[in-house]
Amino acid sequence: MDTIKSNNSLIVFGNKGLELLKSLILKNNYSKLFVLVDxxxxxxxxxxxxxxxxxxxxxxxxxxxxxxxxxxIETCEYLWNELSNQGADRKSxxxxxxxxxxxxxxxFVASTFKRGISFYNVPTTLLSMVDASVGGxxxxxxxxxxNQIGIFNEPKMVLIFSKWLxxxxxxxxxxGFAEMLKHGLIxxxxxxEKLSSLKTVDINNIEKMIYNSVVLKNSIVLKDLKERKIRxxxxxxxxxxxxxxxxxxxxxxxxxxxxxxxxxxILESFLSYKVLRLSYDDLINITKTIxxxxxxxxxxxxxxxxxxxxxxxxKKTVEGKVNFVLLNGISNTEIDVLVDKSLINDAFKYYNNxx
Amino acid sequence: MDTIKSNNSLIVFGNKGLELLKSLILKNNYSKLFVLVDxxxxxxxxxxxxxxxxxxxxxxxxxxxxxxxxxxIETCEYLWNELSNQGADRKSxxxxxxxxxxxxxxxFVASTFKRGISFYNVPTTLLSMVDASVGGxxxxxxxxxxNQIGIFNEPKMVLIFSKWLxxxxxxxxxxGFAEMLKHGLIxxxxxxEKLSSLKTVDINNIEKMIYNSVVLKNSIVLKDLKERKIRxxxxxxxxxxxxxxxxxxxxxxxxxxxxxxxxxxILESFLSYKVLRLSYDDLINITKTIxxxxxxxxxxxxxxxxxxxxxxxxKKTVEGKVNFVLLNGISNTEIDVLVDKSLINDAFKYYNNxx
Numbered sequence: 001m002d003t004i005k006s007n008n009s010l011i012v013f014g015n016k017g018l019e020l021l022k023s024l025i026l027k028n029n030y031s032k033l034f035v036l037v038d039x040x041x042x043x044x045x046x047x048x049x050x051x052x053x054x055x056x057x058x059x060x061x062x063x064x065x066x067x068x069x070x071x072x073i074e075t076c077e078y079l080w081n082e083l084s085n086q087g088a089d090r091k092s093x094x095x096x097x098x099x100x101x102x103x104x105x106x107x108f109v110a111s112t113f114k115r116g117i118s119f120y121n122v123p124t125t126l127l128s129m130v131d132a133s134v135g136g137x138x139x140x141x142x143x144x145x146x147n148q149i150g151i152f153n154e155p156k157m158v159l160i161f162s163k164w165l166x167x168x169x170x171x172x173x174x175x176g177f178a179e180m181l182k183h184g185l186i187x188x189x190x191x192x193e194k195l196s197s198l199k200t201v202d203i204n205n206i207e208k209m210i211y212n213s214v215v216l217k218n219s220i221v222l223k224d225l226k227e228r229k230i231r232x233x234x235x236x237x238x239x240x241x242x243x244x245x246x247x248x249x250x251x252x253x254x255x256x257x258x259x260x261x262x263x264x265x266i267l268e269s270f271l272s273y274k275v276l277r278l279s280y281d282d283l284i285n286i287t288k289t290i291x292x293x294x295x296x297x298x299x300x301x302x303x304x305x306x307x308x309x310x311x312x313x314x315k316k317t318v319e320g321k322v323n324f325v326l327l328n329g330i331s332n333t334e335i336d337v338l339v340d341k342s343l344i345n346d347a348f349k350y351y352n353n354x355x
Numbered sequence: 356m357d358t359i360k361s362n363n364s365l366i367v368f369g370n371k372g373l374e375l376l377k378s379l380i381l382k383n384n385y386s387k388l389f390v391l392v393d394x395x396x397x398x399x400x401x402x403x404x405x406x407x408x409x410x411x412x413x414x415x416x417x418x419x420x421x422x423x424x425x426x427x428i429e430t431c432e433y434l435w436n437e438l439s440n441q442g443a444d445r446k447s448x449x450x451x452x453x454x455x456x457x458x459x460x461x462x463f464v465a466s467t468f469k470r471g472i473s474f475y476n477v478p479t480t481l482l483s484m485v486d487a488s489v490g491g492x493x494x495x496x497x498x499x500x501x502n503q504i505g506i507f508n509e510p511k512m513v514l515i516f517s518k519w520l521x522x523x524x525x526x527x528x529x530x531g532f533a534e535m536l537k538h539g540l541i542x543x544x545x546x547x548e549k550l551s552s553l554k555t556v557d558i559n560n561i562e563k564m565i566y567n568s569v570v571l572k573n574s575i576v577l578k579d580l581k582e583r584k585i586r587x588x589x590x591x592x593x594x595x596x597x598x599x600x601x602x603x604x605x606x607x608x609x610x611x612x613x614x615x616x617x618x619x620x621i622l623e624s625f626l627s628y629k630v631l632r633l634s635y636d637d638l639i640n641i642t643k644t645i646x647x648x649x650x651x652x653x654x655x656x657x658x659x660x661x662x663x664x665x666x667x668x669x670k671k672t673v674e675g676k677v678n679f680v681l682l683n684g685i686s687n688t689e690i691d692v693l694v695d696k697s698l699i700n701d702a703f704k705y706y707n708n709x710x
Contacts, residue, residue, distance in 0.1 A: 073428065077428060080503070081498065084497070084498065111506060112467075112505060112506055113504065114504075115581075115582075116507065137470065142435055143436065143439065148468075149435055149468065150467060150470045151467055151470055151506060152470055153506075227470075
């Protein structure tokens with residue numbers, strides 16, 4: 001896999017990436033080097049990772065609990081304290097070894113510690129490989145709202161090791177696959193058709209597709225890091241998907257990010273059919289593909305009311321109007337589409353009536 | 356006064372600044388406009404400020420308690436919550452109306468809310484006019500350490516109204532004057548001589564000097580926003596000054612920022628005389644000027660031990676070595692000077708023995 005260049009970041013695969021990481025660490029001569037893990041990546045990824053590096057560098061390990069519920073300001077405070085107590089200074093660096101929570105939160109902690117230290121992302125889930133590790137969005141949840149607090153700041157480098165996917169269960173793999181489906185849907189019809197024709201998501205055969213997804217996402221980030229305009233297309237499925245995810249976060253039931261986005265993509269495809277030019281055939285095609293991979297769940301009326309209420313805090317919501325990215329067709333997006341609440345209700349009815 | 360251009364910011368004085376602020380607000384068509392105050396600026400500055408603006412714009416007022424002890428993550432959480440509850444979105448903006456705490460903390464809250472909304476600084480203390488409002492340093496204290504958490508991000512514009520200085524007491528005026536003395540000491544011998552010849556700090560005659568200080572500080576910020584190198588000169592007096600200030604923060608006794616920096620400048624001038632080429636005459640000259648304006652305070656041995664201990668967390672400390680900006684003469688600085696602990700002890704002895 002070739003190196004992918006982002007604005008101020010490099011995304012590099014496998015051993016080639018490992019060699020680059022080592023040389024960057026050597027070149028920058030960090031005063032201290034920290035690696036952030038959770039209990040899963042500590043067990044499944046850290047030993048291999050340290051083995052690759054530790055002959056050359058002394059590394060301090062910082063550990064937090066896994067899970068979206070811990071992506072909050074208290075965890076940041078714990079890490080700022082640990083960095084401080086363990087003598088981190090402006091010339092120190094942090095390596096985020098984990099999934100989306102580790103990359104998003106670790107990036108935010110590094111970006112704000114002493115007004116910013118260097119950080120590296122080493123994503124270990126399919127979701128973080130194709131999405132969270134690339135594009136400079138750092139942040140945490142605040143209250144019930146996802147990624148409410150954060151900044152745009154890119155890691156020095158992203159190292160993608162697809163071998164770590166073997167440590168994940170099927171649900172987690174599918175959670176990342178949802179974002180890959182999205183990349184096809186919004187940006188590349190041929191890629192979408194390839195993915196939607198798959199019978200299963202085979203991790204032994206996925207590296208080329210990860211690469212494809214990262215190239216697609218990066219092509220957008222390069223044009224608009226701070227999401228003023230074109231980057232909004234990456235939010236397809238996320239306006240309603242995030243609200244669905246938040247409503248589950250408050251209920252303590254477990255719904256993975258990609259599982260919520262899968263629902264969001266069906267709902268927003270329905271809206272695309274209603275208010276834009278997405279054809280009924282394409283709506284059916286998208287729905288069938290997503291339902292093939294993601295089991296339908298029941299969303300009851302009280303939850304729908306809560307979800308619609310949450311929308312008013314969505315970062316894409318401006319002046320109280322719900323702002324969507326929708327489709328005029330496969331790989332044909334339109335940003336800043338304002339949609340009526342009544343139609344959002346209809347979208348949930350469409351989803352709930354699927355067999 | 357002419358407009359001063361910074362990297363991505365404009366610093367504008369008086370009515371001219373007010374007109375520019377109004378036109379920027381109009382042009383950017385913010386979805387919501389917030390102004391952040393404390394109980395002092397709410398009483399002394401907000402009525403006038405709103406009167407100037409409110410015919411044109413609806414403004415939501417956010418209030419926090421004054422004082423460095425409130426420049427913490429809890430206050431940020433309160434404000435993030437308020438912004439969220441009052442319907443702030445990405446197209447909203449925050450105006451910081453207050454001193455260093457309001458500008459630093461408000462800037463950090465705005466820079467991290469939904470990954471960054473626009474903000475404006477309207478400094479109301481001499482200290483924030485000549486220092487905190489200019490240069491893009493946002494942040495909060497964390498634990499006992501000042502400005503430990505933050506990012507570099509400039510306000511869209513800084514509006515300086517020297518008329519508000521009339522609402523301040525003499526100690527607060529002097530607190531800002533300490534930073535002005537510093538600007539002269541590190542960057543402009545003629546300006547230093549002018550300031551050190553003053554009998555009193557006359558706020559009716561100070562606007563030109565504020566302008567001079569801002570131009571001096573800005574000339575450095577323009578060269579090095581992120582403090583990689585030359586900007587470090589602005590830390591003269593601050594390495595020990597911050598530690599003195601932190602030690603007072605923990606003891607709950609009150610010491611203003613400029614009062615701590617005044618002590619820090621004497622201590623660091625002593626170090627400059629010992630390890631660099633600052634002449635004994637200049638050391639005496641600097642000491643006499645500062646002691647003329649700032650009454651000597653007693654720093655006992657246990658406090659000195661605490662202060663030296665705090666130095667290891669200073670942002671400028673790299674690999675455990677205490678890194679100073681020192682003087683080779685008036686307006687002749689040298690950065691990255693490493694100094695022995697024993698000399699720091701001597702510096703405190705020098706200060707304590709002053710009559």
